[in-house]
Amino acid sequence: MSNGISVLQTFRGALVGLPLSHLWRGHGSAIFLEFGHLTPRTPRSGEAGNPQGEFGLMVEWSWRIENRTAVLCGSWSNEQLWEPTFDLLRNRAVVDFSLAGRLPEVVVAMAEDHYVSSFMTAEGDPSWALFDRRGDTLRTLSVRDGSLTVSVTAHKSTDGAVE
Template identity: 55%
Template sequence: MKNAIADFAAAARGMPVSHVWRGHGSALFVELGNLTPRTRRDGSPGEPQGEMGLMIGWSWRIEEERSILCGSWSDEDLWAPSFAKLLGQNVDKLTTFARLPEVMISLSGDLHISSFMTSEGDPAWALFDMRGPAPITLCCRSGQITEE
């Protein structure tokens, strides 16, 4: 699956962060590239979806050059201004790290978004590629990167 991460990283390089939003609980969604509007089942507007994206279910952090701006356990008042700093930044690098694969996106402006699971089970992240005829999702299952 290293090739899948390398392919995803190559495709994401240079894409701008177009939208950042909070899902259920502390779930973080980072949408990259052109946005497509979405509609919820009840007909109300949903969050727009990027060409590619990252979801971290929980245990995430956003870093600057020398400090952590905020994380999933931070005061929620810090989230919106930190999310705003990400908008318009371009993807410089996407990598996995650690024995049980965590994910990090490094952005222009020396900003970084990383997963960092602190509970039992697998790291709770997924990468999405919506550009083709069928969506591609990469995630960590049983300690391995898998494609769903």
């Protein structure tokens, strides 16, 4: 796990201090948090897509947003709570990025004691991924077979089109 810890430190060092620039809902209860400078995206349909940050965090399901004393909302909450709670996070800086649990779940600590946490409630691996989109390669930190893993792939095309 020492290799996993050093990988985590690399991602943490670059992510801490960046603002949450955009937060959007994907399919179902999936959420996407985009950190740092945003780049516009245009899907093949030609319609404007959600912009991508220098870093992006996808939590497919089972997540919650907390303050110091309570859970404010989560993937199983009334959806009317989601947007107002998302608004509390937007533009706040990341103060820490850590893992919790025997099977690594992500915890993003934001300024002013707000937190976003994943917590898988179904069989399999925790369902989150952190994307580092800086540079010419895309580095993705996720969990596979119960352990942290990093994959490296080619980055987006130069015209900003989603591939």
